[in-house]
Amino acid sequence: MAQYQSDFDDQLSPTPYHGHVYDPGSRAWNARQMGLIDEGALNQCEGGKFFPETQGGLSDKVAPNDVPNAVPPADGKIASAGQEAGRVLDDPTKNWPRKQVASGDAIDISWFFTAAHLTRRWNYFITKPGWDSTRPLSRDQFEAKPFTQVESTLDPFWQHNAALKPANPTKHSIRLPERSGYHVLLGVWEVADTGNAFYQVIDLDFVKSDIPDHLPTPPGNLRTETVTGKSVKLAWNASSGASPITTYRITRNGITTIDVAASLLTWTDESVEPNTRYTYFVSAIDENGAESAPGNTIMVTTLGGEDTPPTAPGNLHSMGETATSVSLMWGASLPEAAIASYIIYREGKEVQRVSGSSQTWNDTGLTPDTRYRYFVAALDSHNRLSVPSNVLTIQTKSQDSGGNYPTWKLNEAYKKGDIVTYKGKLWKCVQDHPSYTETWAPDVPEIKDILWSSLA
Template identity: 50%
Template sequence: MSTSSPNTNSQNISPRHGHVFSPESRAYFAWLEGKLDDGALNQRESGKHFPQTVGGLKDPLAPDDVLSAAPPPDGKIASAGQLTGAFLDQPGDHWQKHEVRSGESLPVSWNFTANHPARRWEYFITNEDWDCNKVLSRAQFGAKPFYTVENKWQPFWKYPNELMPPSPTEHDVPLPTREGYHALVAIYVVADTGMAFYQVIDLDFKKPDEVERPDAPTDLKASDITNKQVKLTWNPATGPYPIDFYRITRNGTSTVDIKEPLTEWIDRSVAAETLYEYFICAVDVRGNFSMPSRAVQVRTPAEDGAPTAPLNLHSMGQTSTSISLMWGASTGSAPIENYLIFRDGQEVKSVSGNQTSVDDTGLTSDTIYQYSVKALDLNGKLSLPSNVLSVKTLSGSGQDPAWELNAKYEIGARVSHSGRIWRCIQAHISYAPGWAPGEGGNVLWVQTT
């Protein structure tokens, strides 16, 4: 079983697993503004079972899931306790907001670049009397989520296909009664690790008589995707007043206005092997904007028709003789037939195109290896390589090894650190210096000598 989590040290490789892109989360807005890079956007991860405060808990539905790590402390919920993005925890009403109404459904879309079996998604919202000038804390939310989407298959290792969420994953979240500014926390709970992903969405609840806007366009689709164009189509919108035009937004920036009654547009300004996100709003003759449609994300193929490079190659853990690798899937004009794994520049393994992880075994202890992955499609076209990942196997000596960053530790493992010997009490991967023995609240290690 894997117990991995995204990197909390921005200088190391980040798994970059997922985020909410529609409506734009607080982290996504920061990414659009250049305040977060791709890794930091997707590493809003901490322990699951919020609003609990301690780790080591069993899942109430699936007791065979990996035990939880400690959830983020009060005041660090929006950042998930990560140093990168700590500014997301600032109190105040200055955050960009989405206009909503009580009782309507909010379409929420998650993107995953390297996903895990999903146990559930939980949605919390601030209490009616919350104070936005105080940091987000457990006292600002109810004890239970107001909306939950849950997968009941268990144990998780018997149902990998049923539990693996598609990307994007979309939920219609019915909003409770609120007025004015409120913060929604969306949490993606993972089955095969102790972690969950945290995304804050800032909402401005309008009174019914304050908004007379059109309905959002539906069924936005992307098709005819090449390295030079993306075609968008959608269903016409309706509202209290006639629709004047549709405004298409790409990657957070308005792209074009399409006069009604047209319901399609071809974006001819795209680049090869690039990720694009689109959503569309309807605007009526009085200038009222609808809520945005569900967003769609597409990645354009390479210029020569080859598949895109595998995404975000990272280690899921290592021992003294093996390294577990995982990456995000490639796409292209033809199905992916195989992924080729390269170690130190030489091809060492090949796996099927529907597999995005592999264990490389028979390695030498205490040794650094460099990995990359390429995708091969049914037409025999080979992608560019993924990022190059450097990983060191654990020490194989009889003595207790020194604690290391990016190492996989099981319960009972012993390490030396700061002149003392420590025993692991919670399985994890050491993704940040703050996870070292003796640091923080010592929820991972106990001193033995």
């Protein structure tokens, strides 16, 4: 895991890849180890969000300001999310490695992100009893609703950058439903700031277990009633079962926190830290000791304490350089509502202050072919200064490498109107897009006049 964290911390700019499940090894992860796909296909199982929907252009039901969805993957292409580079993942004849589990097991699902999008939710689906494993995965083989969901309802997403950006790695503790034999778990990571989601399937082999025949129903509608810098008050709906419910078990960040009496449907966590993200779920236990599957999981970010300065701005990086300018971007400090301004430093000296609602700034009038160092700090409404962000070192372009226009390259987020040089010609960006792949280069016939237009 340390290597995963190191790889993530080394990244200062957007990448063409986004993430995968590595523990337990997803099908994509195993295919990569087997040499069947490359690193790009491992991380790019990307298709339209809101599975099992089939149409695009739909708005998020809990966050209407999110980007509407693109078309979700078609049946038969769910494991690859419709990506050609990963089509082997859709082959049911492969002897895919399976993780041995038992009904009712609590297992950890660990995600690694190469680009941590602002996240709306993770949904976990499982195949139905009696599904046909000889067919490529299709919607009718999965339960229609996820058995576990981790969701944030913060909206609009652009006002909650830090709270919606997932930790890397992100781990979810989920309790498996009752099954036997071979089944497939589908994890769908849905992002708020694009129309897409990332699909990872995990092949499971359910062995016989001794769990009771009738488990309590999962407690529903877990929610927060109050959140401060020192406490989080949770509430949930009652569970039911064949035997009386005696206890509710609250789990925080994957670790059991406390058991409370069944007569209580609220609990206040008074052991939290300010400006810190926590995940919670609740399960029910009956008088026989049988424990339900967990209810919905929620993410909560506590407020800043009265004497607590804001957190450091995160992941300062360059969105592009020219011979005389650099475009900077960073992640929001917490608590976002209290940030009055961000202070940008170049070579250790303040060069600009921007509004607390901004996380970008363009530095112009620079010298070509020159190295510059930047960091950013946040100033809150009480005039308290955060510790600095990471230090970013960049070098401006040479004057003879296209004048003031940068060379087109991978892993850049281009905006409409941007001008680049490519193969000796000037090109103008027609619509906002990230340069995820060489097939989106300006001179590719399918891309001309869609993403780029020639100025030569």
